[in-house]
Amino acid sequence: MGTRFDQVPLVGTGLAPAGDIDGWLASAPVRALVEAFSRTGQDHELARDLAAEKGDVVERLARLDAFTDRWDTRRGRERNQADELAMRPDQEELVTAAAEALGMCGGTRLRYDRYDHVLILGGLVRACLVRTAHAAQLIRSGQVSAGSVTALGGHRPFVGDEFELAAQAGAPELAEEYEAMDSGTRRAFGLGAPESVEGEESELPGGTWGVRHYRTADGMPLQVVAAPSSEPARRRADTPDSYAFFAGRVAALQPGERLLLVSTAIYVPAQHAAAVRMLKLPFGVEVDTVGNAPGAVAGMPPQRFTATKYLLEVRSTVRSLARLAEALS
Numbered sequence: 051m052g053t054r055f056d057q058v059p060l061v062g063t064g065l066a067p068a069g070d071i072d073g074w075l076a077s078a079p080v081r082a083l084v085e086a087f088s089r090t091g092q093d094h095e096l097a098r099d100l101a102a103e104k105g106d107v108v109e110r111l112a113r114l115d116a117f118t119d120r121w122d123t124r125r126g127r128e129r130n131q132a133d134e135l136a137m138r139p140d141q142e143e144l145v146t147a148a149a150e151a152l153g154m155c156g157g158t159r160l161r162y163d164r165y166d167h168v169l170i171l172g173g174l175v176r177a178c179l180v181r182t183a184h185a186a187q188l189i190r191s192g193q194v195s196a197g198s199v200t201a202l203g204g205h206r207p208f209v210g211d212e213f214e215l216a217a218q219a220g221a222p223e224l225a226e227e228y229e230a231m232d233s234g235t236r237r238a239f240g241l242g243a244p245e246s247v248e249g250e251e252s253e254l255p256g257g258t259w260g261v262r263h264y265r266t267a268d269g270m271p272l273q274v275v276a277a278p279s280s281e282p283a284r285r286r287a288d289t290p291d292s293y294a295f296f297a298g299r300v301a302a303l304q305p306g307e308r309l310l311l312v313s314t315a316i317y318v319p320a321q322h323a324a325a326v327r328m329l330k331l332p333f334g335v336e337v338d339t340v341g342n343a344p345g346a347v348a349g350m351p352p353q354r355f356t357a358t359k360y361l362l363e364v365r366s367t368v369r370s371l372a373r374l375a376e377a378l379s
Contacts, residue, residue: 053144055079055151060158060319061371062326062337068378071107071371075100075114079148083364084117086144093117108379111372118365123358130174130210135358142357149316149360152367156315158340160194165310165338167301168196170235171289171321172203175212176353177314178230179219179237184342185312186238194310199239199272200300203231204279204287205258228276232262235274239266249276256291257282261300273300289321290373293328305334315341316355316363323370327377 058077061070074080084097096113099105123133137145149155170185172178182201188194206227208216216224224230235241241264249260256279264272277295279287287295297303309329313321322339330337 053082053147055082055147057157058152060153060322060339061374062322062330067326067331067374068107071111071375071378072103074371075107075110076103077151079151080114080364082144083148083361084114086141087117087120089120108372108375111368111375115365115368115372118361118368121358121361121365124362128174128209129359129362130212132358132362134356135361137357145357145360149355149364152364153319154316154360154363156341158315158318158338160310160340161336161338162308162310163193164195164308166197166307167303167309168194168199169296169309169311170199170201170231171311171313171317172201172227172231172292173314173317175208175216175219175224175227175230178203178227179234180342180353181312181314182231182234182238188312196270196310198270198301199266200296201231201235201272201274202292202296203227203274203276204256204292205260205276206286228260228274231276232274235272236264239264239272241266241272244274250278252278252282254282255279255284256286259295275300290324290328293325297329297333303329303333303335306336307333308336309338311337311339313339313341314353316359317341317366320363320366320370323367323374327370327374331377 055078058074058079061067061074081097081101088094096117100110123135168185170181189196204227208225216222221233224233244262244264246263252258259278260276262274266272277287277292279285280291311325318339318341325337325339329335
């Protein structure tokens, strides 16, 4: 048998997010990853301190963040432009087992059958089409009912193989994330023209925003949103920016409301931690995050994630948890 780990709960699904972070850091798969990629005595000491929950949680996360820099093959680029790490077969096996235990390979269960808001998170072109289709299927099949649906993306030009994938999906006219989210949402939910459109153009890289308002055949409100960046002069909007825009501009969140976020499984831990920080803590809502399994849609080939891709998202999770820990302190 290969390497196996017990499942590690998503941070923020329990009653005490701070305790969840401690548990995540001390978990067997996280410690095993540190040990497997350690180079120095300090690296091995980090693994021991994580196991013993030694030191302030913010300090432990900062040390782990610095450790994961060796896995960063993106270097500021989009995920589909990242290089692959050279790894031994035993390291690749360990990474895959750890990713499964950390919730990056699917299997997240829905806690409720009714959600006030379903949020579909944007990303690369494949995500814009697969996630919208998955959300529509959850609702169409009766697995969940929703008060409203919001597709959350941003104005990000395509890079790399996204143009080719869009053409394979029968939409060669697509060239940016927001249009892909809109196209995927209209296709998945059978929508016509929007009822209304609002937005603002900006010459800044992350300043432009837009909201297209639709209504499904049964009358459910649906929005496709391009969120602006919180640092518009420096970068495009990220996932926390989109959460903040949703809460501040699109929805009037009330304590106790239930939100279901739909993503791709590999990104669930990082995006869920960000949702706990940006939505659950300030507004008192309940947040669940689910990811569709990799698969084909509209002629695209099935998506496969390498060990390098999983390590990149472990790093993203560490960074998301660090921001959550700071908000809790």
